[in-house]
Amino acid sequence: MNPGEAALLVRVRKQFASGGGCGFQLEVDLALSPGITILFGPSGSGKTTLLECVAGLRRPEAGLIATHDRTFFDAAQGIDLPVAQRAIGYLFQDLALFPHLTARENIEYGLGRLARTARRQRSRALAESFHIGHLLERYPRQISGGESQRVALARALVIEPRVLLLDEPLSGLDAATKSKIIEDLRAWNAAQRIPIVYVTHGREEVLALGERVVVLEAGRVLAQGTPQEVLEAPRHEAIAQLAGFENLFDATVRALHPAQGTMTCRLQGSEVDLEVPLTRVEAGARARIAVRAGDILLATVPPTHLSARNVLAGTLASIQQMGVTVVAQVDCGVRVEVHLTPGARAALELRPGLAVWLVLKTHSCHLAA
Amino acid sequence: MRRRMEYGFLPFALLGGVLLFYLAAPLLYLLFQVDWRGVSAALSDARAVRAIRVSLLTSTVSTAAMTLLGVPLGYVLARARFRGRRFLTGLVFVPMVLPPLVGGVLLLLLFGPYGLAGARFEAHGITLVNSLKGIVLAQVFVAAPYVVIAARSAFEAVDEQLEQAAATLGDSRWRTFRRVSLPLAWPGIAAGVTLAWVRTLGEFGATLVVAYHPNTVPVFLWVQLTGEGLSAALPLALFLVALAAVAMAAIFLLGRLPLTGTRPGREPLRIP
Secondary structure, three states: OOOOOOOEEEEEEEEEEOOOOOEEEEEEEEEEOOEEEEEEOOOOOOHHHHHHHHHOOOOOOEEEEEEOOOEEEEOOOOEEOOHHHOOEEEEOOOOOOOOOOOHHHHHHHHHOOOOHHHHHHHHHHHHHHOOOHHHOOOOHHHOOHHHHHHHHHHHHHOOOOOEEEEEOOOOOOOHHHHHHHHHHHHHHHHHHOOEEEEEEOOHHHHHHHOOEEEEEEOOEEEEEEOHHHHHHOOOOHHHHHHOOOOEEEEEEEEEEEOOOOEEEEEEOOOOOEEEEEOOOOOOOOEEEEEEOHHHOEEEOOOOOOOOOOEEEEEEEEEEEEEOOEEEEEEEOOOEEEEEEOHHHHHHHOOOOOOEEEEEEOHHHEEEEO | OOOOOOHHHHHHHHHHHHHHHHHHHHHHHHHHHOOHHHHHHHHOOHHHHHHHHHHHHHHHHHHHHHHHHHHHHHHHHHHOOOOOHHHHHHHHHHHHHOOHHHHHHHHHHHHOOOOHHHHHHHHOOOOOOOOHHHHHHHHHHHHHHHHHHHHHHHHHOOOHHHHHHHHHOOOOHHHHHHHHHHHHHHHHHHHHHHHHHHHHHHOOHHHHHHOOOOOOHHHHHHHHHHHHOHHHHHHHHHHHHHHHHHHHHHHHHHOOOHHHOOOOOOOOOOOO
């Protein structure tokens, strides 16, 4: 993509220290289109640093940060626009609402140069669309977490930013509140069409709101694409872990079956063989296999007449309900985590010690590098 | 709800109690020793009235000057990143650890009629020594560190992210300071300013050297004590104790007394 097509171009190099003190280099080159781009990665991968560079809170050593009509930073030309002039909406992880100002004053903070009536109008309209019109006269400590998020979001949006940066803004919220806020944000952006960068390490958020996801690890872009492309078929172990593949197995490739497009892998420390999609490896090579707990079928009698190539016999080691998900640990020589619905648990009368069979489709087994 | 102290604290409490008694006893004793009927007469004596006016005037000017100059310094020391910041912070503490008398000597050296700075003022007909200006110089030198240190820690306690948020919303450094940093740090700063104000009222050592005349209350107290004895000094002592009590009350009301163990500015603000 050339700069003309991208709504936000971010080419940044910056040395930075993560929590442990061992510094590493942030080096990314991204062209972001309007709409929500998820920046996904483990903590310490450089997500926040990248946002801070875009906002101007940190200065990269080299690179170019620009929208189609405005250059924020250009090391080559010595351009470094001050934060205050970038017109970037930034939603901080801790929200950073001004504790000494009411919700209204918080929202109107960035409108200082407008006349009072115009300010009132803008803040009122935005507050209504974010469902916080009724608490404008309250102070931040008098409103709930979800309401605070909405106030902070309204405060960032009221200045009509060129770019919106959200740093794990919804991490403390329950799923329902979260999805409502995301809906409101989507609705707002349908009209504005500005680039929104949304940092998270939660997989659900990636799948729920991303039009596009960029996976960052140790300061580098590991993968990018649609959430489905990137998360459903993880090519990297880091992504597999992040993407919620509960089962990660070390394995050795035993045999290749090019005609079937599969290969057989022996899981380390067990007698278990899995048939997985063929990749370009040699027999005897090591592999990492990622399997999502929700992709595994569980049976209480030996299943027959299946298309699935992998049936593993085992014993139910433990079973417990977590929210609406029932998490079962099955011992098949390796420990496998399986997710079921409470209904399935009841129908199968599952209890620890029960003999069970696990069914894994070949294409549910992803190879992670 | 009544809470009882844990028994393990007993030895600590006994030792601490001895000190506490020692600190409080002279104050209590003063209240019994003052000739209350003589107090108003002593304080309406012409020289006493003049001393009180000198003290109130100079300490007001000093406090204003310290606040105007000390708060910005505290802000820079808290927020700006530059080489030598630690050194400069240490420098602020110097007048605090220096004996005030020595501070006075240093000021006299520089601002006296033959001093480098004093001579320049003298050339324009301005005498610093033995004037109200000299008193202000002495008071600021001794008490300003209280303002700077309180301001610095109050600004440090303001979440830096709030200032960053203000910047992303279009505020310059100055506007951020005015709209976010200062309002949030103000209770802590006000406590420091109050403390400094009391310190100026009580300033004796440096003032004695730089400006014996006109007498401030502490200097006049010294004159009375050496000239007429203890009983003549007591009403003035009582006056200074009363001002100190007012300052303590002010700091308590600000809820920022370091004794309570809360960091200035860290607490949730009292919001009207």
